[in-house]
Amino acid sequence: MKPGSEAPGAPSAWSSGLFDCFDDCGLCCLTCWCPCITFGKVSEIVDRGSTSCGTGGALYSLLACFTGCHWIYSCTYRSKMRAQYALPDAPCCDCCVHYCCEPCALVQEYKELKARGYDPDIGWQLNVERGNGGAGTGGVNPPGMQEMGR
Known part of the structure; x- marks a missing residue:
């Protein structure tokens, strides 16, 4: 099966752990x-x-400042991602993960997208x-972005 084309609702696990953020120094520092x-x-x-x-970055910055x-704000995106890929609510609820470990949570989400082929x-x-x-979308452009055929 092609990365990123997993069936919606199919059980899956995070591709990396919450504290695996330190194996990519550039992303971790950024x-x-x-x-x-x-x-x-x-x-x-x-x-x-x-x-x-x-x-997204500007809204995040304004809220932070x-x-x-x-x-x-960022925990709502973790929830969206978990719903899209049927990821577990682990190691605890999304808001707790982002409140306690914001940088690690963001790196984990970034790495998850990379692991799914993005x-x-x-x-x-x-x-x-x-x-x-x-x-x-299983190799198909999203609605509204499909090319018109003859």
Whole structure:
């Protein structure tokens, strides 16, 4: 089966552990110093392009600066991702994971998308054009992005 084309609802596990963030020093450092960038990349793929990386990252930054509750926003994306890929609510609920281990949670989500064949660095549109991860639709472009046939 092609990565990213798993059947919806089929049980699966996270491709990496919550604390496996340290095996990619570049991603780990980026996420520790600028979590808004990693979050923006994750949010664009999870939202299938309806939220751009810049928009997601900017909202995350504004919430972090003005409320300190950015983890509430980011935990909703973890929930969306878990629903899309039938991932377990582990090691604890999404809000607790993001509240206690925000950088590790963001790295785990990023790595999960990579393991499913996406490249969060290039954004949703290029993933669709390149067929990365089947663009999450079993190799078919999402509705509204399909080419017209004759």
